[in-house]
Amino acid sequence: DFGSVSTDPEKHDVEYLTPISIGTPPQDLIVDFDTGSSDLWVFSTEMAASDIKGQTVYDPSNSSTSQILQGSTWEITYGDGSSSSGDVYIDTVTIGNLTVPNQAVEAAKKVSSEFTEDPNNDGLLGLGFTSINTVQPTPQNTFFDNIKESLDARLFTADLKHGAPGSYNFGYIDPAAYIGNISWTPVDNSQGFWGFTSPGYAVGTGAFRNHSMTGIADTGTTLLLLPKSVVSAYYKEIQGAEYDSDQGGYVFPCSPTPPDFVFGVNNGIVTVPGDMVSYAPVDTANQNCFGGIQRDTGIGFSIFGDVALKTSFVVFDAGGLQLGWAAK
Numbered sequence: 001d002f003g004s005v006s007t008d009p010e011k012h013d014v015e016y017l018t019p020i021s022i023g024t025p026p027q028d029l030i031v032d033f034d035t036g037s038s039d040l041w042v043f044s045t046e047m048a049a050s051d052i053k054g055q056t057v058y059d060p061s062n063s064s065t066s067q068i069l070q071g072s073t074w075e076i077t078y079g080d081g082s083s084s085s086g087d088v089y090i091d092t093v094t095i096g097n098l099t100v101p102n103q104a105v106e107a108a109k110k111v112s113s114e115f116t117e118d119p120n121n122d123g124l125l126g127l128g129f130t131s132i133n134t135v136q137p138t139p140q141n142t143f144f145d146n147i148k149e150s151l152d153a154r155l156f157t158a159d160l161k162h163g164a165p166g167s168y169n170f171g172y173i174d175p176a177a178y179i180g181n182i183s184w185t186p187v188d189n190s191q192g193f194w195g196f197t198s199p200g201y202a203v204g205t206g207a208f209r210n211h212s213m214t215g216i217a218d219t220g221t222t223l224l225l226l227p228k229s230v231v232s233a234y235y236k237e238i239q240g241a242e243y244d245s246d247q248g249g250y251v252f253p254c255s256p257t258p259p260d261f262v263f264g265v266n267n268g269i270v271t272v273p274g275d276m277v278s279y280a281p282v283d284t285a286n287q288n289c290f291g292g293i294q295r296d297t298g299i300g301f302s303i304f305g306d307v308a309l310k311t312s313f314v315v316f317d318a319g320g321l322q323l324g325w326a327a328k
């Protein structure tokens, strides 16, 4: 069995939103697939009306197949400090043509303001490892963990694009979706993430510098967050680039286009084109741009977020416990 679903970027590729269906008859919601977490939670009828501003909500009482998971609760906090919490139902969930009949659906009772102020996002679907699912007293499987044994291959792929629809495929590698070879690297899932170590980097056409960068492949993080020393080495090559504490990161003149950023994956490389590093203008005159590459300070590891992922076709292989990166 295998399946595919389209995923669309919000403005500035800040997040990618993907349709799912929950319940009987199906309730269609649009959620943020996040390989950096492992809860499937959605806005729900159990929330205060004041916390809902445009989102579509899951109504378990309108689903003939929903069953409350008695006594279970969940609560999660994301890297940016946003958070949500609630209780748990078991219901049928469909992504593309793939259905899990007994998926734990975490219904929100509370969400922080960042979610309320994000009108097109109806929740998150975690594609991390089940070990970090927050449901208490018994952690619940992710959609992928529930479906993976029935897939032709225990993997999914992320093909995120800059300002255009991309796709998540489950159970197969589409040879038409990438060019060249896939570079494979082993995954450390001990923290519940798709963790790996990049051997180094290069700036523009410069020499490759051996510099281990241990991090996670995280579709739910917008930017590419790397060690301070690597980030300053990169921005040193851009005239006028500076760390702007007001903006909370490196800012530089939007033109000329900055140099490419290259990072290693095993014995291959991934190139982030310079025009993808100019993440978004910081002023209306579009003179200065906020960088798509920023420091990972305080996190404890690097985060290869959408700025890194959207340049590639990425295979999240749970069967082989490895990540595959290819150009496209």
Ligand SMILES: Cc1ccc(-c2noc([C@H]3C[C@@H](O)CN3)n2)cc1F
Pocket (backbone or CB within 6 Å): 015, 032, 034, 035, 036, 037, 077, 078, 079, 080, 082, 114, 115, 118, 121, 124, 218, 219, 220, 221
């Ligand atoms: C409003 C909002 C806030 C945060 C996130 C969010 N989703 O994934 C992540 C990263 C960070 C890490 O926690 C796991 N992956 N962050 C999504 C939102 F819609």
